[in-house]
Amino acid sequence: MGHLRFNAIQALTNSEKDIQSYGGQKITAFFASNVFAGKVQREYLSDEAYKSLMNSIKSGSKIDRKMADQISSGMKAWAMDRGVTHFTHWFQPLTGATAEKHDSFFTIKSDGSALELFEGDALSQQEPDASSFPNGGIRATFEARGYTAWDPTSPAFIIEMAHGKTLCIPTIFISYSGESLDTKTPLLKAIDVLNKAALDVCHYFDKNITRVTPTLGWEQEYFVIEESLANARPDILATGRTLYGHTPAKGQQLEDHYFGAIPERVFAYMQDFEQEAYKLGIPLRTRHNEVAPSQFECAPIFEEVNIAVDHNSLLMDVMQRVAKRHKLKVLMHEKPFAGVNGSGKHNNWSLATDTGINLLAPGKTPRTNLMFLTFFVNVIKSVHDYADLLRASITSSSNDHRLGANEAPPAIISIFIGKYLTDVLNEVEERVTGKFTEQDEVILKMDIHKNIPELLMDNTDRNRTSPFAFTGNKFEFRAVGSSANCAWPMTILNTIMADTLMNFKKEVDALIEKGEKKEIAILHIIRKYITNSKKILFEGDNYSEAWAQEAEKRGLNNFKDTPRALDALATELTKKLFEDHKIFTHIELEARHEIQLEEYVKKVQIEARMMGYLASNAILPAALKYQNILIENAKGLKELGLSPESYRSQVEIIEVISKHINAISDQVEAMINERKIANEIPSMHERAVAYCDKVRPYFDTIRYHADKLELIVEDKLWTLPKYREMLFLR
Numbered sequence: 001m002g003h004l005r006f007n008a009i010q011a012l013t014n015s016e017k018d019i020q021s022y023g024g025q026k027i028t029a030f031f032a033s034n035v036f037a038g039k040v041q042r043e044y045l046s047d048e049a050y051k052s053l054m055n056s057i058k059s060g061s062k063i064d065r066k067m068a069d070q071i072s073s074g075m076k077a078w079a080m081d082r083g084v085t086h087f088t089h090w091f092q093p094l095t096g097a098t099a100e101k102h103d104s105f106f107t108i109k110s111d112g113s114a115l116e117l118f119e120g121d122a123l124s125q126q127e128p129d130a131s132s133f134p135n136g137g138i139r140a141t142f143e144a145r146g147y148t149a150w151d152p153t154s155p156a157f158i159i160e161m162a163h164g165k166t167l168c169i170p171t172i173f174i175s176y177s178g179e180s181l182d183t184k185t186p187l188l189k190a191i192d193v194l195n196k197a198a199l200d201v202c203h204y205f206d207k208n209i210t211r212v213t214p215t216l217g218w219e220q221e222y223f224v225i226e227e228s229l230a231n232a233r234p235d236i237l238a239t240g241r242t243l244y245g246h247t248p249a250k251g252q253q254l255e256d257h258y259f260g261a262i263p264e265r266v267f268a269y270m271q272d273f274e275q276e277a278y279k280l281g282i283p284l285r286t287r288h289n290e291v292a293p294s295q296f297e298c299a300p301i302f303e304e305v306n307i308a309v310d311h312n313s314l315l316m317d318v319m320q321r322v323a324k325r326h327k328l329k330v331l332m333h334e335k336p337f338a339g340v341n342g343s344g345k346h347n348n349w350s351l352a353t354d355t356g357i358n359l360l361a362p363g364k365t366p367r368t369n370l371m372f373l374t375f376f377v378n379v380i381k382s383v384h385d386y387a388d389l390l391r392a393s394i395t396s397s398s399n400d401h402r403l404g405a406n407e408a409p410p411a412i413i414s415i416f417i418g419k420y421l422t423d424v425l426n427e428v429e430e431r432v433t434g435k436f437t438e439q440d441e442v443i444l445k446m447d448i449h450k451n452i453p454e455l456l457m458d459n460t461d462r463n464r465t466s467p468f469a470f471t472g473n474k475f476e477f478r479a480v481g482s483s484a485n486c487a488w489p490m491t492i493l494n495t496i497m498a499d500t501l502m503n504f505k506k507e508v509d510a511l512i513e514k515g516e517k518k519e520i521a522i523l524h525i526i527r528k529y530i531t532n533s534k535k536i537l538f539e540g541d542n543y544s545e546a547w548a549q550e551a552e553k554r555g556l557n558n559f560k561d562t563p564r565a566l567d568a569l570a571t572e573l574t575k576k577l578f579e580d581h582k583i584f585t586h587i588e589l590e591a592r593h594e595i596q597l598e599e600y601v602k603k604v605q606i607e608a609r610m611m612g613y614l615a616s617n618a619i620l621p622a623a624l625k626y627q628n629i630l631i632e633n634a635k636g637l638k639e640l641g642l643s644p645e646s647y648r649s650q651v652e653i654i655e656v657i658s659k660h661i662n663a664i665s666d667q668v669e670a671m672i673n674e675r676k677i678a679n680e681i682p683s684m685h686e687r688a689v690a691y692c693d694k695v696r697p698y699f700d701t702i703r704y705h706a707d708k709l710e711l712i713v714e715d716k717l718w719t720l721p722k723y724r725e726m727l728f729l730r
Contacts, residue, residue, distance in 0.1 A: 005721045008228035012729050032281035036075055037155035044074035056152045060192065063152065068120030075156060076105060076118035079167040084158055087118060089126040089148035090168040092183045094134040094595050096485060098313050101128055102166055123169060124150050130175045136591025138179050145176040151184060154310045157280050161321065170310055179588050183487035186583050190494035191305060193581045197501040198351060198359070204518060205371040211354040214494050216308035219299040220315065221290055221343035221482050223331040224266050226730050229721040230329035238610045240333035240398070243699070244619065246707040247339035248724040251293065258291045265326065265730050266296065273322040280318070282311045292340035293727040302348070305494070309487045332483040335401035337723060342402035343482035347489060350474040351375060361473035370519065377526045379475060380415055382500035383468055384533035387413040388557055388568040389496065393489040395565040397603040399481035404560065409467030409479045412551045412558045414538040416466035422539065428523065429530045465542035495583055562600045563688040569593040597688040604691045608675050611702055612668045618719050619706045620661060626713040627657045657712060660705040671698035
């Protein structure tokens with residue numbers, strides 16, 4: 001491995017970088033040029049087929065076989081006009097990645113003639129192997145049948161790669177017996193449930209609203225390092241992060257990288273992947289340097305949740321593929337480098353109506369302000385009631401390194417709303433008591449109107465330490481990890497919001513039936529929710545130990561690791577939530593729990609194996625070589641008859657090296673033994689806990705001794721690229 005490190009450094013130092021220009025063309029000239037949507041659909045579809053497709057997207061109605069044939073024919077004509085030869089059902093299984101199986105349009109008829117064919121059946125359904133993807137025991141190895149089914153609400157697109165083009169059709173993925181095996185199926189169900197629940201509440205205020213759609217704007221953080229240096233780090237290739245590496249003298253302490261000038265090669269890379277993203281209809285808007293050296297961020301304009309999730313998954317694929325063209329490596333891991341900030345994927349979530357209203361933005365009148373307050377307080381109540389489930393939605397072995405590390409929100413779920421809205425909620429809670437007269441009702445409504453301005457964008461400071469913060473007209477779920485698929489936290493957030501709104505409607509209707517006026521009934525239930533949910537609100541420093549102690553007093557949980565955070569999936573509250581709203585069956589939920597536990601075990605296991613491998617094949621050999629050099633030096637000085645004082649330092653270093661070598665050897669062996677014991681545990685939950693409590697603690701100890709050796713061993717003997725090289729050379 002040593003030659004890889006030094007060859008990479010020399011190549012970076014001596015070679016000129018080939019930096020292409022991607023500027024000059026307006027984004028609007030080619031935006032969504034590879035997407036089958038809008039004007040393209042009108043051009044290639046008959047009026048009948050187009051209306052059928054639009055009706056399916058808006059109402060969720062099924063497209064019949066005749067219309068599917070027409071749509072597939074138009075889609076094929078459009079794709080072939082652009083040089084496409086193959087198509088695939090593009091789906092998101094429970095692997096954390098996307099999946100695709102390509103089929104060509106080419107076929108041979110019974111008379112031997114060849115033609116290009118793409119019928120409605122091929123558009124609507126395919127059959128990938130359901131037993132080869134994570135399924136949590138739903139499918140046995142010999143039970144291989146599974147189905148992908150077309151999602152018309154997310155438009156088809158063309159991927160250009162390696163001089164070829166493929167038509168990609170976004171789909172759901174289910175087993176032969178109907179259980180969902182992907183991230184999209186439950187998300188679509190949750191979106192539908194939330195729409196119905198939100199509509200019922202909206203109709204208290206505006207009967208013209210016919211649809212409510214959750215929206216999402218994600219912020220993707222990532223690291224970019226030199227590909228040749230990454231290739232010389234087996235730990236990065238296997239785990240996505242550095243398992244060893246001493247913090248460099250200069251890291252992020254000067255705070256000079258954040259919003260700094262973007263390095264030229266990275267800028268060229270950004271332009272390149274942005275071009276690809278724009279053609280795919282991904283509306284990227286922002287790019288900038290992040291806090292850590294070699295860390296960056298991009299973010300799009302808000303979209304409907306389902307499309308936003310698809311676009312984020314697609315963009316992560318595009319970013320990694322395009323990076324290869326620039327001889328760069330993109331790291332999406334939440335904590336690829338110790339000692340500098342990790343990466344998140346902030347999920348900015350809100351609710352939009354088909355009449356153009358953002359339900360989390362105050363309006364111009366008392367009525368619309370009351371509608372804002374209704375949905376605002378219901379969000380707080382839903383997070384309060386299902387805080388542990390929301391915590392489970394962002395847990396992973398990689399995000400465990402980031403949460404609570406004074407660079408990201410802690411594992412304690414709380415909400416920041418700012419002093420301004422805190423005062424408003426306090427006033428509502430204090431004012432709404434007893435039965436109101438008509439005059440009181442008018443005064444209270446007017447007070448709410450005066451106290452909540454139409455725009456709240458700058459009425460409070462931002463709290464970057466909060467895991468769930470209100471930021472003007474949306475909630476920012478900051479705790480989501482950079483490598484995560486947004487679908488899972490969005491599924492849970494949409495479901496708990498739907499559940500809370502349904503209960504809100506029942507309680508308000510009960511008061512109305514007793515003779516209470518609608519507005520007063522709404523305010524009474526809002527007051528009740530404010531009172532019952534106050535403990536989830538926190539305005540201070542979420543990083544502080546004082547908050548951890550205060551949260552414990554309030555009864556808020558602090559699940560610091562994945563196995564325990566995932567326990568929320570096994571509670572009766574969670575089971576009832578998902579079964580009541582038909583998001584997951586009991587079997588599906590158990591399968592998700594099992595899959596995530598198994599993923600945790602496998603990832604920690606891979607890291608443990610890689611730590612042992614690098615210790616034996618890179619770190620200890622380098623240390624022994626340097627130690628032998630020192631031994632020979634000390635022997636030579638002794639043979640010259642010099643006093644022991646002359647080679648005292650060499651001997652001391654030899655002893656220090658021996659101490660670290662022995663510690664690494666002993667700790668690696670102990671770690672391997674604990675891993676073997678853990679692997680014998682039949683329960684996946686208990687196995688995950690064993691990997692968390694018994695195996696993983698060795699990582700820090702082994703790393704400590706290895707990183708100390710990195711400081712001692714002669715640089716030319718150290719085979720692994722160092723932090724200063726990976727973070728600053730490009």
